[in-house]
Amino acid sequence: xxxxxxxxxxxxxxxxxxxxxxxxxxxxxxxxxxxxxxxxxxxxxxxxxxxxxxxxxxxxxxxxxxxxxxxxxxxxxxxxxxxxxxxxxxxxxxxxxxxxxxxxxxxxxxxxxxxxxxxxxxxxxxxxxxxxxxxxxxxxxxxxxxxxxxxxxxxxxxxxxxxxxxxxxxxxxxxxxxxxxxxxxxxxxxxxxxxxxxxxxxxxxxxxxxxxxxxxxxxxxxxxxxxxxxxxxxxxxxxxxxxxxxxxxxxxxxxxxxxxxxxxxxxxxxxxxxxxxxxxxxxxxxxxxxxxxxxxxxxxxxxxxxxxxxxxxxxxxxxxxxxxxxxxxxxxxxxxxxxxxxxxxxxxxxxxxxxxxxxxxxxxxxxxxxxxxxxxxxxxxxxxxxxxxxxxxxxxxxxxxxxxxxxxxxxxxxxxxxxxxxxxxxxxxxxxxxxxxxxxxxxxxxxxxxxxxxxxxxxxxxxxxxxxxxxxxxxxxxxxxxxxxxxxxxxxxxxxxxxxxxxxxxxxxxxxxxxxxxxxxxxxxxxxxxxxxxxxxxxxxxxxxxxxxxxxxxxxxxxxxxxxxxxxxxxxxxxxxxxxxxxxxxxxxxxxxxxxxxxxxxxxxxxxxxxxxxxxxxxxxxxxxxxxxxxxxxxxxxxxxxxxxxxxxxxxxxxxxxxxxxxxxxxxxxxxxxxxxxxxxxxxxxxxxxxxxxxxxxxxxxxxxxxxxxxxxxxxxxxxxxxxxxxxxxxxx
Numbered sequence: 181x182x183x184x185x186x187x188x189x190x191x192x193x194x195x196x197x198x199x200x201x202x203x204x205x206x207x208x209x210x211x212x213x214x215x216x217x218x219x220x221x222x223x224x225x226x227x228x229x230x231x232x233x234x235x236x237x238x239x240x241x242x243x244x245x246x247x248x249x250x251x252x253x254x255x256x257x258x259x260x261x262x263x264x265x266x267x268x269x270x271x272x273x274x275x276x277x278x279x280x281x282x283x284x285x286x287x288x289x290x291x292x293x294x295x296x297x298x299x300x301x302x303x304x305x306x307x308x309x310x311x312x313x314x315x316x317x318x319x320x321x322x323x324x325x326x327x328x329x330x331x332x333x334x335x336x337x338x339x340x341x342x343x344x345x346x347x348x349x350x351x352x353x354x355x356x357x358x359x360x361x362x363x364x365x366x367x368x369x370x371x372x373x374x375x376x377x378x379x380x381x382x383x384x385x386x387x388x389x390x391x392x393x394x395x396x397x398x399x400x401x402x403x404x405x406x407x408x409x410x411x412x413x414x415x416x417x418x419x420x421x422x423x424x425x426x427x428x429x430x431x432x433x434x435x436x437x438x439x440x441x442x443x444x445x446x447x448x449x450x451x452x453x454x455x456x457x458x459x460x461x462x463x464x465x466x467x468x469x470x471x472x473x474x475x476x477x478x479x480x481x482x483x484x485x486x487x488x489x490x491x492x493x494x495x496x497x498x499x500x501x502x503x504x505x506x507x508x509x510x511x512x513x514x515x516x517x518x519x520x521x522x523x524x525x526x527x528x529x530x531x532x533x534x535x536x537x538x539x540x541x542x543x544x545x546x547x548x549x550x551x552x553x554x555x556x557x558x559x560x561x562x563x564x565x566x567x568x569x570x571x572x573x574x575x576x577x578x579x580x581x582x583x584x585x586x587x588x589x590x591x592x593x594x595x596x597x598x599x600x601x602x603x604x605x606x607x608x609x610x611x612x613x614x615x616x617x618x619x620x621x622x623x624x625x626x627x628x629x630x631x632x633x634x635x636x637x638x639x640x641x642x643x644x645x646x647x648x649x650x651x652x653x654x655x656x657x658x659x660x661x662x663x664x665x666x667x668x669x670x671x672x673x674x675x676x677x678x679x680x681x682x683x684x685x686x687x688x689x690x691x692x693x694x695x696x697x698x699x700x701x702x703x704x705x706x707x708x709x710x711x712x713x714x715x716x717x718x719x720x721x722x723x724x725x726x727x728x729x730x731x732x733x734x735x736x737x738x739x740x741x742x743x744x745x746x747x748x749x750x751x752x753x754x755x756x757x758x759x760x761x762x763x764x765x766x767x768x769x770x771x772x773x774x775x776x777x778x779x780x781x782x783x784x785x786x787x788x789x790x791x792x793x794x795x796x797x798x799x800x801x802x803x804x805x806x807x808x809x810x811x812x813x814x815x816x817x818x819x820x821x822x823x824x825x826x827x828x829x830x831x832x833x834x835x836x837x838x839x840x841x842x843x844x845x846x847x848x849x850x851x852x853x854x855x856x857x858x859x860x861x862x863x864x865x866x867x868x869x870x871x872x873x874x875x876x877x878x879x880x881x882x883x884x885x886x887x888x889x890x891x892x893x894x895x896x897x898x899x900x901x902x903x904x905x906x907x908x909x910x911x912x913x
Contacts (some may be wrong), residue, residue: 221282226274228268229300236271245299246277252308257297258287266300275605284506385812447496447591458598460591464492464614466563467585474567476507476578481515481568485581491560492614493592498551498559500526500586502538504567504578509536511571516549516596529570555786559588582751611636627654627677635767637744644689646671652680655743656688656913657696666690668756670728673698674755675742684738689749689911692756693788698743699727701772701875702735702753703889706907708733711889712839712877715829718775723824732907734889741772745912748784748811748842752795752873753907760789771912775841776812778830782845784811791844791872798904802894806868808846815845815873827886828875838893840873869894872911878902 225246231235244266247257261281266273277283289292295308295864414770421427421438428439446452451459466489474483500516514527524547526540542551563586569578595605595618605618611631618631624642629636639661644653651672652658668690674683689697702725703710707715709724716722725735728755746767751759762784768774774781790805814827816839826833828841838845871893878891891902 185523192568195562206704221284222276222278222285224274225277226272228271229268229273230271237268239269240267242266242268242300244301245305247297247305248283248287248291248311249295249308250293250789252295254312258291258294259283268500287569289868317718422461427521437495448493450596457804458596460491460493460596461496461591462592462595462597464588464589464590464702465585466490466588468581471582472576472582473580474569476569476575477572478569478578479723481513481566483581484560484564484566485584486564487584487586488562489586489588489612490593490612491558491592491596492588493558495554495559495588495590497555497589498540498587499539499541500551500565500584501567502526502536502581503583504536504579504581506534506536506569507573508571508578509533511569511573512536513568513570514538515566515568517564517566518554519559519563522549524563526553528729535833559586561588589663607630622677628647630791632746632767635744637767644674646673648672649680649683652683655696655913656686656698659688660690660694661698668695673739673743675739675744675849686737686739687727687729689751689756692749692759694763695912697747697749698739698745698913699730699909699911700737700740700743700798701874701910702727702730702733702907703904703909704732704734704907705890706903707734708887709889710736710875711887712824712827712841712873712875713887714875714889715825718828718841720876721772730909739912741770743771743912745771747787747913749911749913750794750842750908751911753909758789758793758795760791760794761787763787764812770844771813771910773797773827778814780814781812782810782815786811791869795906795907797906798901802869802901803892804868805844806846809869810846811842811844813842815840815843815871838876838891839876840871840877843871843873844869845871 183748193837199535222417229242231237243267245260245263246264247260249255249257251419253380259281261277261279264275264277266275269292294311296311297305299305310461415729421436425438430435431437446900448461451457466487468485468487470485472482472483472485501513506512510529510532512529513525513529516524516526518524525546527536527538527548531864539567540546540551542555544551565584566579567579580773594609595603595615597603603615603618605615605620607620607622609615609618609620611618613633615631616633619628620631620636621628627638629638631637638654638658643650644658645663645666646653646659651670652672653662654675655673656671656679659671666688668688670685671688672680672683673686674680676682687699689695689699708714712718717724721736721741723736723738723740725733725737727735727737727739732753747761747763747766749759749761764781764784786809791809792800792803792805794803796803814830814833816827816834825831827839828878833839872891874890876889876891877887878893888902890905892905894901
């Protein structure tokens with residue numbers, strides 16, 4: 181194959197073996213570098229590879245070896261690079277020498293002349309070509325002192341040499357003044373370093389405003405996304421956020437950012453999800469139970485009050501309110517201690533006057549302590565407040581804390597509100613003042629209950645209309661609440677719920693004062709059965725007669741020990757319009773529970789009727805109510821026959837006067853020595869009934885004289901007219 185080698189049109193003889201090459205060494209990129217910059221250790225080379233026949237070789241890649249020599253012929257190369265791929269098209273090629281074996285500046289500078297040799301494949305090396313000034317740009321590093329010995333040092337130069345080019349004040353931020361001071365004094369570089377000079381390149385400094393902004397191909401080898409340098413992290417697929425979490429976003433490293441969906445939505449998440457229909461956000465007040473006094477000139481603050489905050493939920497915000505009176509507020513220090521006994525100073529002698537009203541929010545800056553540490557926590561526990569007085573104002577009591585409270589905004593884990601009015605509680609939740617008005621459904625007994633602030637009260641039993649044992653209801657009241665048209669009569673009830681094998685029949689009054697009354701007992705007025713000395717009946721639950729009807733007889737039934745109630749009614753068996761009723765502020769578990777407890781209960785408030793309105797046959801002049809009557813259980817007035825068991829067999833309860841199991845009296849059995857001789861109702865102290873009771877007894881109970889079970893007493897007249905009362909019944913609801 182014919183081969184030749186020429187430079188810039190020079191032709192080599194045709195007898196050369198295999199290949200001919202035209203090489204041009206390009207120097208443009210080298211010449212553009214500043215004099216003090218490092219010159220790259222590479223050379224660009226272009227050429228034409230032709231066949232021995234004179235035409236270009238076939239397109240493709242040829243392996244070649246390049247070498248630099250200090251002479252045109254002979255000698256060892258001062259640099260070589262083998263295995264260089266020469267890619268040709270139409271015989272032409274372009275490549276970079278030094279990519280594998282860099283060209284050292286010392287190699288170039290050490291030779292007086294350089295010759296480039298090239299061998300294609302296994303062919304002998306083609307005639308060498310002399311390199312001119314292009315390659316010697318590599319020697320500039322040595323010439324400029326980057327690699328030299330015996331060079332003139334910068335400190336030997338006169339400062340005036342560099343005065344036209346720079347001044348020290350401009351270069352001070354970038355080099356030590358001591359180094360540059362001798363070489364820079366003028367402001368010729370100002371146009372190149374001032375920010376204002378860059379305005380011609382970028383209007384705002386934003387990348388989009390740069391003049392001649394590079395295209396993507398300038399920062400990537402091909403413009404393809406995969407070729408970009410410093411690629412952003414890709415999502416790490418195949419992971420998960422765990423149970424109950426969702427993917428919120430991606431982190432800078434491609435990791436999943438997870439979040440609790442409700443935490444992300446905030447404490448009002450339920451309200452957001454239901455469009456405001458449901459919420460667990462509540463505001464509760466934990467108040468002080470009683471006022472307390474604090475001493476004058478008491479720096480230690482020995483007086484205190486405590487509030488027990490129940491388990492209400494997670495606190496979102498809270499405050500403490502306080503009101504007090506004092507001789508001088510300027511001497512007071514008020515401290516609050518949390519359940520961990522950590523102090524928070526709410527007030528520190530900052531005001532004057534004789535009255536103080538405080539509202540301290542959790543976010544308020546305090547003299548001592550930080551209440552915000554409780555935000556996001558449960559405030560459950562004892563919170564104590566103390567008042568110290570640092571001024572002497574005559575001794576004794578300095579003032580009184582009339583009221584204080586912990587006011588809590590929280591998200592509850594105990595209840596949920598529907599529309600803000602209906603509160604639904606979990607089965608098993610305690611009923612307290614904080615749950616008042618909440619409802620719950622007991623699946624086991626099919627009961628719907630309402631919390632009245634002190635206990636759960638059944639308002640409905642699903643499927644229990646009382647018409648049969650299999651459909652037994654909780655009480656007559658639950659039947660009436662479920663069916664407003666229910667009529668008076670006999671029904672099946674199962675107060676304990678669950679299996680109805682222990683259900684029983686009872687008479688229900690469904691008409692008197694709203695109905696829903698469950699029969700407890702029936703008394704015939706002048707009988708000794710079930711009077712207050714009939715201990716076995718009341719204390720040992722020895723049931724008598726039938727409570728499934730209103731027949732005239734003495735009776736005490738199973739409802740006596742099983743029906744919860746707040747309301748009590750005494751009514752004539754024959755005439756439901758002749759009745760007396762009252763209500764207690766708390767719910768009792770049963771009448772038996774009250775009797776067995778053995779303590780007088782006199783907190784009933786009359787709902788309707790009067791003793792005067794009950795059914796009797798005697799003179800109307802002896803059936804007037806005293807205006808100061810009290811209503812409740814275990815009523816009595818003063819000591820009489822103390823040695824004999826008292827009301828229903830309780831020794832500590834008095835025998836005097838009526839002393840009934842249930843009824844009305846103007847007397848306080850806890851202050852029985854204060855005889856009310858001055859009763860003046862209707863102008864005559866003996867003209868009104870001072871005691872009335874069921875399960876009663878009068879005079880000498882040991883002998884049984886006049887020990888009737890239904891009695892009324894007029895002061896000074898004994899129980900002379902007790903026998904004129906007709907049979908009456910005891911109901912509760």
